[in-house]
Amino acid sequence: MTSPIxxxxxxxxxxxxxxxxxxxxASPAVEIVGIGTVSGNISAxxxxxxxxxxxxxxxxxxxxxxxxxxxxxxxxxxxxxAWVHGENGIGGVVLPRAEREPDxxxxxxxxxxxxxxxxxTLHIVAIGPLTNLAHALELDPTLPARVDAxxxxxxxxxxxxxxxxxxxxxxxxxxxxxxxxxxxxxxxTLVPLDATMEHTMSEEQRGMLLADPRPFVHAVGEILDxxxxxxLPTYGERTSALHDPLAAVVAAxxxxxxxxPRVPVVVDVSQGPGRGQTIADLRGQRLGARDHDGVRIRxxxxxxxxxxxHLIETILAH
Amino acid sequence: MTSPIxxxxxxxxxxxxxxxxxxxxASPAVEIVGIGTVSGNISAxxxxxxxxxxxxxxxxxxxxxxxxxxxxxxxxxxxxxAWVHGENGIGGVVLPRAEREPDxxxxxxxxxxxxxxxxxTLHIVAIGPLTNLAHALELDPTLPARVDAxxxxxxxxxxxxxxxxxxxxxxxxxxxxxxxxxxxxxxxTLVPLDATMEHTMSEEQRGMLLADPRPFVHAVGEILDxxxxxxLPTYGERTSALHDPLAAVVAAxxxxxxxxPRVPVVVDVSQGPGRGQTIADLRGQRLGARDHDGVRIRxxxxxxxxxxxHLIETILAH
Numbered sequence: 001m002t003s004p005i006x007x008x009x010x011x012x013x014x015x016x017x018x019x020x021x022x023x024x025x026a027s028p029a030v031e032i033v034g035i036g037t038v039s040g041n042i043s044a045x046x047x048x049x050x051x052x053x054x055x056x057x058x059x060x061x062x063x064x065x066x067x068x069x070x071x072x073x074x075x076x077x078x079x080x081x082a083w084v085h086g087e088n089g090i091g092g093v094v095l096p097r098a099e100r101e102p103d104x105x106x107x108x109x110x111x112x113x114x115x116x117x118x119x120x121t122l123h124i125v126a127i128g129p130l131t132n133l134a135h136a137l138e139l140d141p142t143l144p145a146r147v148d149a150x151x152x153x154x155x156x157x158x159x160x161x162x163x164x165x166x167x168x169x170x171x172x173x174x175x176x177x178x179x180x181x182x183x184x185x186x187x188x189t190l191v192p193l194d195a196t197m198e199h200t201m202s203e204e205q206r207g208m209l210l211a212d213p214r215p216f217v218h219a220v221g222e223i224l225d226x227x228x229x230x231x232l233p234t235y236g237e238r239t240s241a242l243h244d245p246l247a248a249v250v251a252a253x254x255x256x257x258x259x260x261p262r263v264p265v266v267v268d269v270s271q272g273p274g275r276g277q278t279i280a281d282l283r284g285q286r287l288g289a290r291d292h293d294g295v296r297i298r299x300x301x302x303x304x305x306x307x308x309x310h311l312i313e314t315i316l317a318h
Numbered sequence: 319m320t321s322p323i324x325x326x327x328x329x330x331x332x333x334x335x336x337x338x339x340x341x342x343x344a345s346p347a348v349e350i351v352g353i354g355t356v357s358g359n360i361s362a363x364x365x366x367x368x369x370x371x372x373x374x375x376x377x378x379x380x381x382x383x384x385x386x387x388x389x390x391x392x393x394x395x396x397x398x399x400a401w402v403h404g405e406n407g408i409g410g411v412v413l414p415r416a417e418r419e420p421d422x423x424x425x426x427x428x429x430x431x432x433x434x435x436x437x438x439t440l441h442i443v444a445i446g447p448l449t450n451l452a453h454a455l456e457l458d459p460t461l462p463a464r465v466d467a468x469x470x471x472x473x474x475x476x477x478x479x480x481x482x483x484x485x486x487x488x489x490x491x492x493x494x495x496x497x498x499x500x501x502x503x504x505x506x507t508l509v510p511l512d513a514t515m516e517h518t519m520s521e522e523q524r525g526m527l528l529a530d531p532r533p534f535v536h537a538v539g540e541i542l543d544x545x546x547x548x549x550l551p552t553y554g555e556r557t558s559a560l561h562d563p564l565a566a567v568v569a570a571x572x573x574x575x576x577x578x579p580r581v582p583v584v585v586d587v588s589q590g591p592g593r594g595q596t597i598a599d600l601r602g603q604r605l606g607a608r609d610h611d612g613v614r615i616r617x618x619x620x621x622x623x624x625x626x627x628h629l630i631e632t633i634l635a636h
Contacts, residue, residue, distance in 0.1 A: 158476050165584075165599035166592075197604075236605050266483070266591040273584040274484075274592030281483035286515075287554050 004031040005148075006118040007251070008111050010068070011244070012040030012128030013050040015085050015227040019201075020127055020153075020244035021051065022220045023311055025058055026318035029252040030123070032060075034114045036068040036107025039077040040128040040173050042089030044070045047128070048102045050090050056098035057216040068107025068132035072174040081169065084230050091226035095219060108135035115146040124150040125251045126181075127244040129170050134177035137184055144186035153247035154178065155192035155265070155278030157299050164276065168193050171267060172276030179267040188297045190265065191247040192278060195257070195300045199242040200235065201308045203228065208312055217315060242307060249307050250300060254314065258304035262291040265299060322349040323466075324436040325569070326429050328386070329562070330358030330446030331368040333403050333545040337519075338445055338471075338562035339369065340538045341629055343376055344636035347570040348441070350378075352432045354386040354425025357395040358446040358491050360407030362388045365446070366420045368408050374416035375534040386425025386450035390492040399487065402548050409544035413537060426453035433464040442468040443569045444499075445562035447488050452495035455502055462504035471565035472496065473510035473583070473596030475617050482594065486511050489585060490594030497585040506615045508583065509565040510596060513575070513618045517560040518553065519626045521546065526630055535633060560625060567625050568618060572632065576622035580609040583617060 007030045011017040024032050037047035048067045055063055071077050086092040103110060111132065115122050124147055126133055133150075136143055154170040155178070156162070163169040171178040182188060206228065209221030228238040235241075249255045264281045268274040280299050284290060289301075325348045329335040342350055353373075355365035366385045373381055389395050404410040421428060429450065433440050442465055444451055451468075454461055472488040473496070474480070481487040489496040500506060524546065527539030546556040553559075567573045582599045586592040598617045602608060607619075 158478065160476065160600040160603075162601065165582075165601060166597045234602065234604060264483075268590055268592045270588045270590035270592070272586055272588035272590060272592065273597050274586045274588070274590065274595065277592065279484045279591050282478040283480065283483060284552065285478075286552060 004029055005123045006031055006033045006121055007123050007125050008033060008114050009035045010038060010107065010124065010126040010128060010132050011035065011047065011051065012038050012042060013047045014041035014089055015091050015223055016242065016244040017127055018054055018090055018220055018223050020248035021054060022217065022315045023245055023248045024252065025060060026315045027252045027254065032063050033118060034110050035063060035065045036110055036132045038068040038107065038128045038132050039070050040170060041085040042080045043077060044068050046089050052098040052100060052102065053095040054216065057095060057219055061100055064103040064110060066103040066105045066107045066110040069135060072129060072131050073134060073176040086226045091223045093219060093223045107132040108139050111136045112140045112143060115143055119146040120148060122147050123251060125248060126150065127153040127247055129173035130177040130181045131174045134180040137180055144184045147186050149187045149189065151189045151191065151247050151251035153191050153196065153244050155190055157192050157194050157278060157280040157282060157301060159192065159194040159197060161277060162193060166274050167276035171278055175267050175269040175276045179269055182265055182267060182297060186296065189250060189300060190297060191250055191300045195303050196243040196246045197241055199246050199303065199307045200239040201242060203238055205308055205312045208316060212316060245311050246303065246307055249311060254310050255303050255305060255307050257300040257302065259289050259301040260298045261285060261289040262295040262298050264292060264295055265297050322347055323441045324349055324351045324439055325441050325443050326351060326432050327353045328356060328425065328442065328444040328446060328450050329353065329365065329369065330356050330360060331365045332359035332407055333409050333541055334560065334562040335445055336372055336408055336538055336541050338566035339372060340535065340633045341563055341566045342570065343378060344633045345570045345572065350381050351436060352428050353381060353383045354428055354450045355383065356386045356425065356446045356450050357388050358488060359403045360398045361395060362386050364407050370416040370418060370420065371413035372534065375413060375537055379418055382421040382428060384421040384423045384425045384428040387453060390447060390449050391452055391494040404544045409541045411537060411541045425450040426457050429454045430458045430461060433461055437464040438466060440465050441569060443566060444468065445471040445565055447491035448495040448499045449492045452498040455498055462502045465504050467505045467507065469507045469509065469565050469569035471509050471514065471562050473508055475510050475512050475596060475598040475600060475619060477510065477512040477515060479595065480511060484592050485594035489596055493585050493587040493594045497587055500583055500585060500615060504614065507568060507618060508615060509568055509618045513621050514561040514564045515559055517564050517621065517625045518557040519560060521556055523626055523630045526634060530634060563629050564621065564625055567629060572628050573621050573623060573625050575618040575620065577607050577619040578616045579603060579607040580613040580616050582610060582613055583615050
């Protein structure tokens with residue numbers, strides 16, 4: 001049996017971040033060694049509060065949680081997405097307040113330190129705007145050499161965007177940071193809306209979380225309630241797109257992408273209508289996925305098997 | 319029986335332009351009343367020469383052909399796409415030279431005059447860069463009120479581009495002109511790569527054109543030979559994407575789009591990586607095509623029935 005992969009999680013908790021967190025805590029394939037928060041769905045400070053509270057409920061006060069960037073590289077935090085994630089970021093659910101406070105380090109500092117402690121094996125799972133990762137790359141440009149892999153929930157390759165017609169929210173919230181991440185010399189797996197919008201959790205599956213006797217798992221089910229309402233007009237039923245959870249599952253090896261070519265990806269950092277979009281060069285892929293030579297960015301276009309059963313099963317089996 | 323729709327054709331002939339021309343000449347649903355040429359696949363002057371030569375072969379010296387813009391709104395003509403369309407734009411095929419010369423008017427002037435002669439019924443079919451149409455709108459801003467409909471082969475909504483990862487060649491060659499066309503107050507049907515890349519002509523179908531005793535139809539089959547080579551790596555067989563022909567068929571009512579929502583479309587006129595792309599707002603379309611109120615741009619995402627049989631049949635039956 002191989003030892004679990006050490007994971008640094010960068011998140012903006014966030015409803016689907018909470019689900020991804022529950023999965024990563026439960027998966028025997030990974031071990032979360034540190035968490036940094038960033039403004040996105042909610043402010044970095046509130047995301048840290050939500051994360052600390054969730055970890056206490058889960059009995060995992062051992063995991064350091066560092067507050068990362070409040071503002072983004074070239075603009076201030078825009079106020080989050082309360083209409084999606086609720087006023088407090090976790091669907092309005094009030095959790096027991098954890099006794100501990102965030103780690104005194106910044107998220108970027110924590111990440112750099114973890115990259116030394118777990119040199120060559122650390123896996124970064126980034127499910128919020130990529131500001132902290134850009135700061136870490138600036139703080140220590142040698143970081144990529146010590147990181148085994150980076151998995152990002154972000155972008156829209158051929159699928160429509162969500163925050164604009166062309167852009168997905170995580171990348172749109174800090175296009176410059178996404179560009180810096182994609183320009184660095186490490187293996188990146190990008191999990192864009194093309195894949196995540198095709199994976200949903202049913203009301204029945206949410207019910208399985210609610211029915212769990214453990215307060216943490218029950219709380220995750222409760223947190224999803226508001227999010228299920230948000231997706232009603234999109235899918236025609238109460239459900240949840242599994243954005244961040246899919247990235248977590250792919251990172252932990254719980255699902256194998258059906259189509260994930262290695263292709264150049266450019267982030268539009270202009271102020272034009274394409275701002276924040278991820279332009280992947282997907283020309284010439286009609287005859288099957290074709291990797292471009294020397295490219296280290298893998299774009300997950302499709303995960304064929306529904307991922308929700310594995311997600312729920314893993315969380316419940318923990 | 320309704321009378322045929324008067325059509326002004328704007329083209330950069332061009333291999334697939336030649337096929338579209340053959341179809342529009344043959345279709346009983348339309349009557350070409352004038353043609354303007356523009357630089358794109360080849361220079362505007364050479365496109366006019368090719369068009370004149372084709373029309374003479376087809377016995378249609380009655381149709382005026384005006385040379386339109388050599389250069390585009392904010393940049394000079396880039397030299398065409400000889401690797402796709404051959405050095406002379408029509409796959410290297412040398413046609414008998416027509417005796418007549420182009421109309422003395424510019425394409426924009428011709429279009430404006432035709433819009434008066436056929437006020438309320440004129441249909442514009444634009445299958446090259448949209449420079450001439452932008453010039454016509456500038457020459458006479460009242461033009462849209464006299465035009466019944468505009469059908470454009472251009473753009474890529476969710477499909478990859480062809481000239482860049484995000485942009486289709488006609489729009490990329492003059493993004494400002496495309497933006498002007500889409501901003502005008504008329505009904506536009508945009509036929510982008512999403513639809514056109516899914517429609518191809520087989521070698522057997524090309525053989526039916528070659529076998530026709532009429533020199534014009536035979537020549538169209540010959541012209542396609544080089545283009546069939548170009549598409550070999552894309553499709554894994556010698557074939558032709560039916561870009562311009564599909565737009566012509568849709569304009570003439572020979573095919574009904576399966577999915578064609580009316581949605582806002584913005585052209586990226588920046589110098590960034592998204593330059594020349596058509597950003598269609600296709601969010602919220604999972605439950606079926608949904609038109610946005612007040613939008614007059616219809617984006618053809620899919621034509622379900624293979625269009626090649628109708629195309630070939632119409633050309634041969636003429």
